[in-house]
Amino acid sequence: MEKMKRAERMVAITQVLMLKPNVLTPLSLFAERFGTAKSTISEDLMAVKESFILSGQGHIETVSGASGGVRYIPEIAPEEAKQFLSRLSELLSNKERILTGGFLYMTDLLFDPSVLRPLGLIFASAFRDKLPDVVVTIETKGIPLALVTAEALGLPMVVIRTGNKVTEGSSVSINYVSGSSRRIQTMSLSRRALEPKRRVLVIDDFMKAGGTALGIRNLMTEFEADVVGIGVLVEARMTEEPKLVEGYLSLLQLKELDFYTGKTSVVPVVSY
Amino acid sequence: MEKMKRAERMVAITQVLMLKPNVLTPLSLFAERFGTAKSTISEDLMAVKESFILSGQGHIETVSGASGGVRYIPEIAPEEAKQFLSRLSELLSNKERILTGGFLYMTDLLFDPSVLRPLGLIFASAFRDKLPDVVVTIETKGIPLALVTAEALGLPMVVIRTGNKVTEGSSVSINYVSGSSRRIQTMSLSRRALEPKRRVLVIDDFMKAGGTALGIRNLMTEFEADVVGIGVLVEARMTEEPKLVEGYLSLLQLKELDFYTGKTSVVPVVSY
Numbered sequence: 310m311e312k313m314k315r316a317e318r319m320v321a322i323t324q325v326l327m328l329k330p331n332v333l334t335p336l337s338l339f340a341e342r343f344g345t346a347k348s349t350i351s352e353d354l355m356a357v358k359e360s361f362i363l364s365g366q367g368h369i370e371t372v373s374g375a376s377g378g379v380r381y382i383p384e385i386a387p388e389e390a391k392q393f394l395s396r397l398s399e400l401l402s403n404k405e406r407i408l409t410g411g412f413l414y415m416t417d418l419l420f421d422p423s424v425l426r427p428l429g430l431i432f433a434s435a436f437r438d439k440l441p442d443v444v445v446t447i448e449t450k451g452i453p454l455a456l457v458t459a460e461a462l463g464l465p466m467v468v469i470r471t472g473n474k475v476t477e478g479s480s481v482s483i484n485y486v487s488g489s490s491r492r493i494q495t496m497s498l499s500r501r502a503l504e505p506k507r508r509v510l511v512i513d514d515f516m517k518a519g520g521t522a523l524g525i526r527n528l529m530t531e532f533e534a535d536v537v538g539i540g541v542l543v544e545a546r547m548t549e550e551p552k553l554v555e556g557y558l559s560l561l562q563l564k565e566l567d568f569y570t571g572k573t574s575v576v577p578v579v580s581y
Numbered sequence: 582m583e584k585m586k587r588a589e590r591m592v593a594i595t596q597v598l599m600l601k602p603n604v605l606t607p608l609s610l611f612a613e614r615f616g617t618a619k620s621t622i623s624e625d626l627m628a629v630k631e632s633f634i635l636s637g638q639g640h641i642e643t644v645s646g647a648s649g650g651v652r653y654i655p656e657i658a659p660e661e662a663k664q665f666l667s668r669l670s671e672l673l674s675n676k677e678r679i680l681t682g683g684f685l686y687m688t689d690l691l692f693d694p695s696v697l698r699p700l701g702l703i704f705a706s707a708f709r710d711k712l713p714d715v716v717v718t719i720e721t722k723g724i725p726l727a728l729v730t731a732e733a734l735g736l737p738m739v740v741i742r743t744g745n746k747v748t749e750g751s752s753v754s755i756n757y758v759s760g761s762s763r764r765i766q767t768m769s770l771s772r773r774a775l776e777p778k779r780r781v782l783v784i785d786d787f788m789k790a791g792g793t794a795l796g797i798r799n800l801m802t803e804f805e806a807d808v809v810g811i812g813v814l815v816e817a818r819m820t821e822e823p824k825l826v827e828g829y830l831s832l833l834q835l836k837e838l839d840f841y842t843g844k845t846s847v848v849p850v851v852s853y
Contacts, residue, residue, distance in 0.1 A: 315588055316587055316588035316591050316628060317628065317631070317632050317635075319588050319591065319592050320591050320592060320595050320628070320629055320632040321632055321635070321636060323592050323595045323596060323599075324595060324599070324632070324633070324636055324638055325636075327595075327596070327599045327600075328599075328638055329695075332695070356588060356589065356592070357592055359589070360589050360592040360593055360596070361596070363593070364593060364596055364597075366596055366600055408748060408749060408750060409748075409750070410748060412748060412749075414749055414750075414773070416740075416749060416771075416774060417737070417773075417774070420728070420737060420738040420739065420740060421737045421738070422728060422731055422732035422735075422736075422737070422738070423601075423604070425728075426732075448720060448721045449720045449721060449724070449740065449742065452721070452724045452725065453724065453725075453728050453738070456692070456694060456697075456725050456728060459694055460694035460698075463694075464694075465689070465692060465693045465694070466692040466693070466694070466725070467692065468688075468692060468721065470721070476680060476681075476682060476684060477680055477684075477686055477688060478680060478681070478686075499688075501686070501689075502688060502689070
């Protein structure tokens, strides 16, 4: 292969790093692929790093030592996150989203990759320093949100099933009362899905009274897990009634939803 | 802002394009951001394009005209896809994955972003020329797979619910017989989740007899949708019995799974 120029190497390095967020690539891999000295690669990397700092879209981390290398940590610029959440609030504050029973229709947004990707980065930035080992959610609508968060953090995802559908060996089930249905429901998780004593980040799409989050917390104690964070996209805040769980982070608040007047209001949480 | 050098601009362009796969960015955006002429950006882009061609990790597409611009189409190199599927087959051919009832445990892999990402690219490459408008799946385990495929194609995802859980306005339900449970089940989709007459790509994790895929096909006719492709990760091929649907693509085949002898064999499909 013809020897590459500096600019070409820098683009190639950027590509490799961005394709595998959070994955450590040894410098020797680049040196071999481009047929150059490791010191040349180090110089290329310095310039690539600089470019990431300027853009605010994540940063390049170097880990030294024999098993070291370089990796891309995806991030979202705070200003971009703010603008994005404000736009999302407007989209959700549309009266056509009010469903019978006083629910807010969010499914189209929760299943749209272009909406999910920034949300994953926002949750990742908020919880990265809690050092979670795994992202846990409950089926169904929270799954895409949990997945993009897990990917931004470089972690696996675990999905709790509702009901007793688990066919995967022995499982743990608990009962809980979901705020939206006000019925006693069951959630289950297979023993083989989550090792004991993990640091767990819980991600879900919506919190009303917090019954589901409390249920997940209780289920996690059965796995001796340490719940290091709870993140929800939208929290219902129509009364001052306290939630059943504390210490969670919500990105948006549903302040008003009136089925009869057709008024609805979703606002971003100012500091998260 | 200080004027950037060519290499820095190329890295910045690569970053912007890779962060928003399939999204068209006008050249004027780069010209403004970098404070350079559009012709300079065109030259930078030529070099970036070249670098993507060399790496085999997708390509840069230029759309000319007033509403034109440039976008990154993510792809996986065929050789890399082959190696990845072969490694995945080995992981799945582990006797510890055999579950009571003759099922194969795949959940850990189906929920792992580092496994999902290449699978999304493989499905996207296989179905891009069918020009789907939307990726459809059925809850629960197929959701992450459908999401990464949708993202690689730049499309939204729609999730069919099992049972009658739809609380989102009027919905269409049909009965189907799933090959794995051999019971009559119900699947439902809200009318507002899918506009009529869409071109639909169906993605799922597993196909046994094809009952679920047939059900989805039938449900799609209720939405006047055109099913332009069906992709499944693993297809059970333990007998020569024909499936209930035709014209699907599977990436892996489960050839053998014996609960008593503990023998299991998953192989990649040679040509897809």
